[in-house]
Amino acid sequence: MSKPIPPISKYMTTTPHTVGSDQTIAHASKMLSELDIRHLPVLVGGRLAGIISDRDIALVETLREVDPEKVTVEEAMTQQVYAIPPETPLDVVVAEMAERKYGSAIIIQNSKVVGIFTTIDVCRAFAEMMHTRLAK
Numbered sequence: 001m002s003k004p005i006p007p008i009s010k011y012m013t014t015t016p017h018t019v020g021s022d023q024t025i026a027h028a029s030k031m032l033s034e035l036d037i038r039h040l041p042v043l044v045g046g047r048l049a050g051i052i053s054d055r056d057i058a059l060v061e062t063l064r065e066v067d068p069e070k071v072t073v074e075e076a077m078t079q080q081v082y083a084i085p086p087e088t089p090l091d092v093v094v095a096e097m098a099e100r101k102y103g104s105a106i107i108i109q110n111s112k113v114v115g116i117f118t119t120i121d122v123c124r125a126f127a128e129m130m131h132t133r134l135a136k
Contacts, residue, residue, distance in 0.1 A: 005089045005090055005091050006089070006090050007086060007087045007088060007089060007090065008084065008086060008087075008088045008089070008090055008093050008105070008107060008115075008117055009086035009087065009107065009115065010090070010125075011090060011117060011121050011124065011125040012086070012107050012114075012115030012116060012117045012121065013115060013116050013117070013118070013121060014114065014115050015114070015115070016040075016041060016106075016113065016115060016116035017031065017035055017037065017040060018040060018041045018042070018043050018113060019031060019040045019041075019042055019043070019052065019073055020042070020043055020044070020073070021042050021043065021044045021049050021050070021072065021073050021074035021077065022072055022073070022074065023072065023073050024068060024069055024070065024071065024072060024073070025057055025060055025061070025068040025069075025071045025072070025073060025075075025076055026068040026069045027073075028040055028052055028057060028073050029054075029057045029061070029068065032054050032057070038053055038054045038055075038103065038104075038118065039051055039052075039053050039054075039103060039104045039116060039118060040052050040053075040073075041081070041106050041113050041116065042073055042074070042077045043113070044074075046112070047111060047112075048081060048083060048106060048108060048113055049074070049077070049079070050074075050077035050078055050079045050080075050081060051077060051078050051081050051104065051106065052073050052076060052077040052078070053078075053103060053104075056076050056077065056078065057076065059076075060075075060076045081106050082096065082097070082100065082102045082104070082105045082106065083105070083106045083107075083108045084105055084106075084107060084108070085107070085108060085109060086107050086109055086114060086115065088107075090125060093105050093117060094122055094125075097119070097122070103118060103119055104116055104117060104118045104119070105117045
């Protein structure tokens with residue numbers, strides 16, 4: 001008998017760190033480095049406005065005549081975010097991330113960011129399933 005596919009809420013990282021759109025790239029870069037993470041949901045007035053990754057920041061920092069202390073997160077963020085509710089089945093999320101080559105999914109509930117699900121979380125979920133569902 002197979003088990004039901006769990007919702008993304010089981011594997012997401014809860015209460016993710018976020019950054020305001022008006023913060024500088026230098027600030028976001030420092031946050032990513034200190035927290036040892038690769039993605040930051042970007043908020044405007046408490047609502048999701050985009051996402052910025054370490055790759056986005058690295059690209060901006062390579063541009064000549066760009067001062068990371070002056071460029072805002074809003075200027076470098078990706079506005080198209082894969083945002084889903086916490087009850088979305090894990091297989092649906094993982095398939096979409098693979099198809100679209102997304103590095104993360106942002107979990108939204110009542111217009112608030114409640115979680116993030118990254119490729120690292122995919123690996124953790126897969127490892128758990130290997131041990132609990134397939135190792136019998």
